[in-house]
Amino acid sequence: MDSQKPYVIGVDLGGTNTVFGIVDAHGHIMSESSIKTHDYKTADSFVEAGIMCLKPLVEQVGGIEQIAGMGIGAPNANFYSGAIEYAPNLSWAHDGVVPLAQMFSGRLGGLAVRLTNDANAAAMGEMTYGVARGMKNFIVITLGTGVGSGIVINGQLVYGHDGFAGELGHVTMVRGKEGRLCGCGRTGCLEAYCSATGVAHTAREILANTDRPSLLRNKPAEEIESLDVSIAASQGDEMANEIFQFTGKILGEACADFAAFSSPEAFIFFGGLCKAGDLIMKPVEEAYNQHVMPIFKGKAKFLVSGLMNVNAAVLGASALGWGE
């Protein structure tokens, strides 16, 4: 790839929309456009629509000669093969392997196209444009509906032997029968406790098991979302604070284990749950420093992504376009 060229294309391939953006070296999104991910029956027609959507954006910045590369963030994406593999939520890729990088590259004059999952794209975004600039060893943890991760070691994303490494949402935090059922079908995973879904689950559990007063009782328990917990906690609600303490403790203990693995310079958190700020981040850091090996104590930074107010998914994916 040719980093002399001033722009890259970033693509956020989501369950509803697929957003295409042109990004410069400073992380400014020059222009954006999108298509509906599910309006297409086949991968071919999806790619065709994507190219049509991209064309005017590329023209606007002076044509494909101005583009260094393209990065796509997508579910079930294999970086090594450039393919989406059996993605349950994509109608045109749920029962097979779609070599998406190759398909786009073929339609863009052989442009270098790379593909990875959302959390890895987020890590690339932080390293290229965000708080991890200059860092060689860090871990991005995305706290959304699920818990994802992008791990950087020696300045490189960790893809592992098969391209699927970095699934830190699925380390086991509660072993044995007491572990909560996780979306992955196993029990006790970090994700089952520290995702938005996990936080709502914890809230419902505490509400059901006690009769203590809480602002959270103003809503039917089954409708409570993690945002409600954030709002209540920021209003000083004791139970909501306790829920964040519980969540942060598990996340901090997990980070202590991750430190034993790769001793990162920083843990960078991304996603809706971070909006609770210190209410969640303080318990994370406290639990970390309480549980980590003495040799690592106080060394790691705990940061919140600075890319959350822009289209971070497009930006993160675009970082792949610069190559290495």
Add this chain to the structure above:
Amino acid sequence: MDSQKPYVIGVDLGGTNTVFGIVDAHGHIMSESSIKTHDYKTADSFVEAGIMCLKPLVEQVGGIEQIAGMGIGAPNANFYSGAIEYAPNLSWAHDGVVPLAQMFSGRLGGLAVRLTNDANAAAMGEMTYGVARGMKNFIVITLGTGVGSGIVINGQLVYGHDGFAGELGHVTMVRGKEGRLCGCGRTGCLEAYCSATGVAHTAREILANTDRPSLLRNKPAEEIESLDVSIAASQGDEMANEIFQFTGKILGEACADFAAFSSPEAFIFFGGLCKAGDLIMKPVEEAYNQHVMPIFKGKAKFLVSGLMNVNAAVLGASALGWGE
């Protein structure tokens, strides 16, 4: 470093002896010699004695021009700085930072000298001469008095931000008050269960808590070592087998978490406990495949080091001498 040169020096700096060896590119140890680690009051006199010990070995292979580099495996070794830092068990390095790589290099005409801990040296040894030849992503787990680890990702040892990454013996396997006290001062660490010490601890616990018959009762409980458990298990002793089942289950579950991190091609086990063979390895692999994320199931190899019958510590350290 110049890999045209046919030999490297490997140094195993242990609590009792420091062994120097000359090693060729096939992993043959050409010659070996040693000094007592604790016969010296200062780091300077230790290095002086080491140089005297090395001299005839180096002469034998044609002089220092034949040596590509030197690797040292040592406790509390920092790869980045080339120094031993506050090593509690080394009389001449327990209360400070000894720039050992630099000191040897200075006495060897500027030879490239690298320093790392035992488990990382073992991983380098496996990659250079052992079962990990050709692998880019694997984890070596050393099962000795403690549990150590050397992690290789993208063909590189993982040292982390500070040089101390790869402490997988100290991920927490049993959380909360039930966790066993570990040598590191924390509780519930992998090492507290899966080291030789941990296995002996488990044996004493089961013996004390039941009155079932076992060959292990032929010895006073406080004298039982992990080797006794191996011997009893190989003779079909039910309780000894149960101890390995318990140990292997914890180790396998830990490996399932490690897969979520770096998805290695293989887990390679090294050390005394491996001599129990399938008695320990089968439960490890079973627990792994039972607990790992579906996407990783059945993918990783479980291997035992092939370097255990030679002086693996010298060999492992020597691998660092070839540089990268």
